[in-house]
Amino acid sequence: MDSSSKNNPKLDPTETLHMHLNNKKVRKSAAFDFWRVFSVVFGNSIGVGIYMKSKQALGAAHNPYIVIIMLIVMAFIGVSMVFVFIELGTSARNKYHTHTSFAETFIGRRTGSMFSLFYCIIYIPVYVGIMAITVSYYVFRSVDDYYNNEVWMNPDLEAFLIIFIAVIIVFFMCISNGYASNGWFKYLHIFFNNLKFVPLLFVLGLGFYAKFHLSTTAFVESNTSQWKMSYFILVIPMLLFELDGFMYGSSIEKEITHKRMLVFGQVVGVILVVMINMMFALSLYFGTSDADSLSLISNFLPSEGALVCKLIIALVVLGSVAGFTSFGVINLSSTTDNDGVQLVYYKKSKEMISHKLSGYINAVMISVVLVAINATSWIIYKDSLERTNPSAEYYYVGQAVTYLIDKISDAVVVIAFTTYLILMLAALANHKTRKVDDVMNVKGSVYYNIVASTLMGLFILYIYYDIFSQLGTGQIGKMLPPIFVIIFFLMLAISFIINEAKLSRIHIDDNDFVLRLNPKNWGKNYDRQKAIEQYKVKHQKFYESLNSN
Secondary structure, three states: OOHHHHHHEEEEEOOOOOOOOHHHHHHHHHHHHHHHHHHHHHHHHHHHHHHHHHHHHHHHHHHHHHHHHHHHHHHHHHHHHHHHHHHHOOOOOOOOOOOHHHHHOOHHHHOOOOOHHHHHHHHHHHHHHHHHHHHHHHHHHHHHOOOOOOOOOHHHHHHHHHHHHHHHHHHHHHHHHHHHOHHHHHHHHHHHHHHHHHHHHHHHHHHHHHHHHHOOOOOHHHHHHHOOHHHHHHOOOHHHHHHHHHHHHHHHHOOOOHHHHHHHHHHHHHHHHHOOOOOOOOHHHHHHHOOOOOHHHHHHOHHHHHHHHHHHHHHHHHHHHHHHHHHHHHHHHOOOOOOOOOOOOOHOOOOOOOOOHHHHHHHHHHHHHHHHHHHHHHHHHHHHOOOOOOOOOOOOOHHHHHHHHHHHHHHHHHHHHHHHHHHHHHHHHHHHHHOOOOOEEOHHHHHHHHHHHHHHHHHHHHHHHHHHHHHHHHHHHHHHHHHHHHHHHHHHHHHHHHHHHHHHHHHHOOOHHHHHOOHOOOOOOOOOHHHHHHHHHHHHHHEEEEEEO
């Protein structure tokens, strides 16, 4: 922590900086800190979502102006979350700067375990799964467009290859992360981060050029005349997917010398991310009627040029797979940290899951989820394929393959932001309770937190209502996304119980959860200490082997 932060427990992001940067060496150091934070925020946020969800966002909002308005609202919420997560990250108790670590520190170990299992079982498999399948889909869609979407391959075979290649991508990225995250793979990730700007700037240019040379636009009366309050809320999951990742800038707090740069880097990063999302959305609205970036490219370029440009976009999405598999590998390893509080059971708490093993575990979990969801999607929706109608919902084979995971990803990102909301409320409560007293407070964060948490809470409640209301439609296509969400919740609950029972068995003196699973121990006559002693006698060999290790 720098000297100014020691003298002033309040971190004021509006304070004049030149007083603290009075020599060239310090200025260079501060500029480097700023760039590091900014790169994390910008690199995590600008990626796959901007290509995948722009079309869905317009479809949910029914009005391009609603998307722009909600992007501004999300910018305010994003800046507020930045302030909160900076506070969470300044706690000295957080060895690993993950949301699971924050949950354990500010709420409790069991909440940290629940969050850990959510990220391992649901969030990472779905999030990485949709990115990997999108890479494969974009490749096949590019070829489909080249052949004017005529049947150049058996549709079932094409669907199989889309899924199969996605699985290969997942295994390659996860295992490479496990073995070479700080070696050659790091440089590959840097290459992908730089490559993303090539198609991004190109598509931006095409869209604004189209405004003056094409009549195709999303700003037509049938769109701009639709204003419903529900549209404002239902577009949020797509925007959350586009913006998810900006709060991870707080993860490098311990490595930053100039703490004010943590604030400035993240705030500037969030604002610039939203501005680019808005510009990208506008360019698509100017050049297309449905905000599809690949369609915009087809409208301007000859088939060969369009094929190359679309394949570059597929490479950009591949870079996002590299980034988020890295997060998945690190997250799983950190949950078994035997130097801190173990959140997920692994080998009697005597070892930590290595990055290599974490890579293999993530590869298997992501692939199982990917295959299950996308194979189901193809089986259910393939009969709706209309290869002669470009405006059809299932025009490409890949659209029928990816439809279900796309809808599920919207629900999963809402669940993820629910965990962020819980952490925001925990940070707010900590100002009152001082449960964690080594936190550096960010000036104004309480007020931003109250407003942002209120808005987020209201939005999320309505979105949950909309998701589960689809169960009453009686249409299998609409019912499947909430059914999968329920299945995920059941998997999470079962995994949590098993994990708690295993951790309890090791730490039986402090945690009698495994005993509480027995209905006989639910009554008032339950003698905790006696039950623990009896359990230890009954499993004497287990505890002898535990102590010997």
